[in-house]
Amino acid sequence: MEEFAALIDALVYTRSRNEKLELIANYLQATPDPDRGWALAALTGGLDFPAVKASTIRNLMHERVDPVLWTLSRDFVGDTAETASLLWPAGEAPPDPPSVSEAVEALTAMTRRSVLSELPALLDRLDASGRFALLKLATGAMRIGISARLAKIAFAQAFGVGVEDVEEYWHGLTPPYLALFAWAAEGAPPPDTGSLPLFRPFMLAHPLDDTIVDLEDYVAEWKWDGIRVQLVRVGGEKGETRLYSRSGDDISGTFPEFLDALPIDAVLDGELLVRGVHQGGEKGGAASFNALQQRLGRKTVSKAMLAEFSAFIRLYDVMILEDDDLRDLPWTRRRAHLEALMPRLPENRFDLSPVVDAEHFDHLTEIRAGARDDAIEGLMLKRRDSPYVAGRKTGLWYKWKRDPLLVDCVLMYAQRGSGKRSSFYSDYTFGCWDGDPDAGADLLPVGKAYFGFTDEELRKIDRYVRTHTVNRFGPVRETDRSLVFEVAFDSVHASKRHKSGLAMRFPRIHRIRWDKPAHEADRIDALRALVRD
Amino acid sequence: MAHDFAWIRPEPHGIHVVPADCWIDPSEPADHALVTHGHADHARGGHGRTVATPETLAIMKLRYATSDGAVPVGYGETIRLPGGVGATFLPAGHVLGSAQILLEHAGERVIVTGDYKRCPDPTCPPFEVTPCDVFITEATFGLPVFCHPPIETEIGKLLDRLAAHPERCVLVGAYALGKAQRVIAELRRAGHDRPIYLHGALERMCRLYEEWGVDLGELRLVSDATKEDMRGQVVVCPPSALNDRWSRRLPDPITAMASGWMRVRQRARQRNVELPLVISDHADWGELTRTVEEVDPHETWITHGREEALLRWHQLHQRRARALALIGYEDEDD
Numbered sequence: 080m081e082e083f084a085a086l087i088d089a090l091v092y093t094r095s096r097n098e099k100l101e102l103i104a105n106y107l108q109a110t111p112d113p114d115r116g117w118a119l120a121a122l123t124g125g126l127d128f129p130a131v132k133a134s135t136i137r138n139l140m141h142e143r144v145d146p147v148l149w150t151l152s153r154d155f156v157g158d159t160a161e162t163a164s165l166l167w168p169a170g171e172a173p174p175d176p177p178s179v180s181e182a183v184e185a186l187t188a189m190t191r192r193s194v195l196s197e198l199p200a201l202l203d204r205l206d207a208s209g210r211f212a213l214l215k216l217a218t219g220a221m222r223i224g225i226s227a228r229l230a231k232i233a234f235a236q237a238f239g240v241g242v243e244d245v246e247e248y249w250h251g252l253t254p255p256y257l258a259l260f261a262w263a264a265e266g267a268p269p270p271d272t273g274s275l276p277l278f279r280p281f282m283l284a285h286p287l288d289d290t291i292v293d294l295e296d297y298v299a300e301w302k303w304d305g306i307r308v309q310l311v312r313v314g315g316e317k318g319e320t321r322l323y324s325r326s327g328d329d330i331s332g333t334f335p336e337f338l339d340a341l342p343i344d345a346v347l348d349g350e351l352l353v354r355g356v357h358q359g360g361e362k363g364g365a366a367s368f369n370a371l372q373q374r375l376g377r378k379t380v381s382k383a384m385l386a387e388f389s390a391f392i393r394l395y396d397v398m399i400l401e402d403d404d405l406r407d408l409p410w411t412r413r414r415a416h417l418e419a420l421m422p423r424l425p426e427n428r429f430d431l432s433p434v435v436d437a438e439h440f441d442h443l444t445e446i447r448a449g450a451r452d453d454a455i456e457g458l459m460l461k462r463r464d465s466p467y468v469a470g471r472k473t474g475l476w477y478k479w480k481r482d483p484l485l486v487d488c489v490l491m492y493a494q495r496g497s498g499k500r501s502s503f504y505s506d507y508t509f510g511c512w513d514g515d516p517d518a519g520a521d522l523l524p525v526g527k528a529y530f531g532f533t534d535e536e537l538r539k540i541d542r543y544v545r546t547h548t549v550n551r552f553g554p555v556r557e558t559d560r561s562l563v564f565e566v567a568f569d570s571v572h573a574s575k576r577h578k579s580g581l582a583m584r585f586p587r588i589h590r591i592r593w594d595k596p597a598h599e600a601d602r603i604d605a606l607r608a609l610v611r612d
Numbered sequence: 613m614a615h616d617f618a619w620i621r622p623e624p625h626g627i628h629v630v631p632a633d634c635w636i637d638p639s640e641p642a643d644h645a646l647v648t649h650g651h652a653d654h655a656r657g658g659h660g661r662t663v664a665t666p667e668t669l670a671i672m673k674l675r676y677a678t679s680d681g682a683v684p685v686g687y688g689e690t691i692r693l694p695g696g697v698g699a700t701f702l703p704a705g706h707v708l709g710s711a712q713i714l715l716e717h718a719g720e721r722v723i724v725t726g727d728y729k730r731c732p733d734p735t736c737p738p739f740e741v742t743p744c745d746v747f748i749t750e751a752t753f754g755l756p757v758f759c760h761p762p763i764e765t766e767i768g769k770l771l772d773r774l775a776a777h778p779e780r781c782v783l784v785g786a787y788a789l790g791k792a793q794r795v796i797a798e799l800r801r802a803g804h805d806r807p808i809y810l811h812g813a814l815e816r817m818c819r820l821y822e823e824w825g826v827d828l829g830e831l832r833l834v835s836d837a838t839k840e841d842m843r844g845q846v847v848v849c850p851p852s853a854l855n856d857r858w859s860r861r862l863p864d865p866i867t868a869m870a871s872g873w874m875r876v877r878q879r880a881r882q883r884n885v886e887l888p889l890v891i892s893d894h895a896d897w898g899e900l901t902r903t904v905e906e907v908d909p910h911e912t913w914i915t916h917g918r919e920e921a922l923l924r925w926h927q928l929h930q931r932r933a934r935a936l937a938l939i940g941y942e943d944e945d946d
Binding site: 092094144145151152158161211 | 759876
């Protein structure tokens with residue numbers, strides 16, 4: 080537990096991604112089984128101890144610390160596990176920390192009743208850092224800035240294996256992942272993931288940028304503005320279906336309409352969208368991303384939600400069909416399989432992402448410029464002979480996003496960045512005028528962006544912020560509102576979160592208009608006119 | 613016996629000693645001020661007459677470039693003030709020159725602690741427990757989560773990290789008066805005898821400490837050094853410079869901060885601190901409550917900090933206490 084606690088502490092205080100990877104990798108190399116597997120499960124959110132809740136900790140503390148002092152402390156610290164780790168009365172005996180697996184075993188065995196005596200017994204054996212790590216592990220919410228993906232990359236790095244292979248095996252395994260470690264660390268055969276509804280790593284695309292491709296070799300498809308998903312069914316009639324997000328998270332619970340939607344075993348790749356009545360679009364079409372957002376991140380879904388924001392998958396590709404892994408076939412062959420499959424799928428849950436007919440590249444450019452549908456994010460260009468390979472492989476698939484919308488905004492607040500940008504003011508909040516600035520109108524914040532500029536530009540803006548500060552709030556400076564940014568964004572939506580009533584999707588700094596006077600920046604009305612939902 | 617201590621009045625801008633018409637640590641210029649220690653929030657400039665220890669007066673002279681009206685009083689010495697008030701300066705163990713002020717009038721004894729701590733500090737004499745009727749205490753770290761570990765542990769963490777990264781430097785953010793010199797003195801005590809590099813803003817105060825007999829070893833200025841010179845070395849700067857452009861001249865610094873707030877992870881994260889060092893010149897929760905028990909006053913008045921929790925502790929232990937709403941004392945950088 081000491082090593083795990085030291086790892087957690089080091090991760091809390093480390094900003095650099097590479098250093099975090101190194102810390103985790105070093106821990107995984109140096110720690111024996113099964114401790115390292117349990118630690119990996121803790122970092123990837125794979126542990127759950129139903130008997131231990133935040134309220135359990137509060138109750139334990141109330142028995143040991145005056146409730147008023149507990150509440151004052153908890154409010155100041157801002158984290159229940161940390162407050163408890165600091166306030167836990169030091170025992171008489173020197174620390175006698177359990178191993179991670181010993182702790183996991185004990186936590187697993189606890190019931191709602193026994194937790195009140197058994198958790199204290201564990202805490203008594205640890206110092207403050209150890210208690211923090213144990214409570215974080217026990218409540219399942221680490222919140223230390225480590226994503227599951229980052230932990231898996233660290234695993235791959237530690238043992239020199241491919242992260243896509245790790246992802247592929249991951250979903251069939253349970254903590255402490257002995258088979259995974261045996262394969263990666265000791266060269267045992269890969270884990271047998273047999274007949275499980277596993278996530279397969281997605282094939283991804285590079286931006287097209289200035290490349291021009293020959294449509295003899297490439298086919299064009301719309302790129303839809305939903306979330307990329309993979310639907311997997313294995314095990315026949317009585318089998319299991321799971322829906323995975325792009326990162327490999329199981330989101331079946333959020334979209335229960337797909338649990339019985341597939342009549343055959345398959346692994347399908349597509350875009351999850353909701354029906355488009357919300358934007359006045361054509362019947363049966365897809366709504367904007369904003370509508371889909373109503374459904375994301377929910378643990379339970381009401382019937383009303385299911386009806387109002389009905390989800391469907393617009394299919395791009397088929398990876399596995401019944402017992403055949405089609406991933407090595409060229410795109411044209413897979414597409415033929417997919418088209419043949421469509422009549423067997425329920426219409427209300429699936430449709431086919433159509434191929435865009437264009438005679439030549441210039442024609443395609445015109446089609447892209449004329450795309451009106453709000454659910455279109457741009458175009459995809461796929462090599463006709465491309466196999467389905469994990470990750471981004473140069474020259475196979477390209478994404479060609481729609482030209483962004485642009486608006487001129489005024490810099491209002493700047494916040495210091497982190498990591499390599501610490502000490503630089505690199506996060507910018509900008510606003511538009513709520514009327515005629517010459518007639519006394521005010522700026523209202525419309526968005527925030529922290530990229531789109533070069534390092535050289537960052538240094539210039541940083542200097543500008545420091546010399547144009549009118550107010551400071553901790554790490555934030557308010558500027559004198561004299562610098563104009565041309566801000567690019569993909570779309571803009573109504574939002575109650577901001578005072579301006581608008582929220583931009585994917586805003587970034589497009590150009591810095593050192594030349595433009597602030598009063599010539601755009602008004603809110605101009606931005607509001609671009610709202611389409 | 614009825615005590616009301618009407619001759620001591622807490623006002624928003626300081627503690628007023630009524631019969632003597634003088635103020636303790638006033639946050640606005642006063643004709644007659646008693647100053648507990650040299651931190652800027654307690655020792656403001658512009659008073660007509662300033663009574664303090666010689667060390668505190670030297671610190672104030674360095675800050676405000678004048679010693680007009682300075683009245684030195686050594687530790688253990690008593691000065692007679694108008695209105696039959698005696699003021700005795702006693703060590704507070706906070707920083708060089710820091711004092712508690714014992715006020716006596718009409719048979720009643722009131723102690724104003726200023727800021728203080730109870731653990732040993734090589735740069736100043738230790739806090740003296742003195743009986744009194746009213747104990748006016750700070751409560752900067754007045755929450756039971758605050759428990760400052762022994763400084764040796766924290767200095768050890770710093771040296772371990774330094775040894776593990778000989779190609780980098782450890783940049784320690786430390787309050788310019790007191791903390792910086794204490795960290796340096798403790799590094800020396802731990803056997804670290806290499807040069808220590810200073811941000812320019814710390815130079816004069818370090819020299820002043822040396823003039824008062826605190827040995828800080830070889831100190832060099834960052835502005836006179838190259839990146840190469842500073843690899844594997846300790847660099848000390850004020851907390852405000854930690855994430856400032858200034859730090860770009862250092863060899864890949866590991867950012868450390870010496871402060872009692874570092875006990876709380878999120879506080880350290882907010883400051884972008886990679887190496888939190890829980891080192892404070894204020895009493896932690898255990899020291900605060902132990903001090904009240906040892907002094908055992910008739911009642912405790914709490915000047916600033918997290919007073920609700922300390923009030924609650926008094927209530928739980930059947931002790932009399934009240935919170936004074938004084939303004940202008942800040943403690944964010946400790």
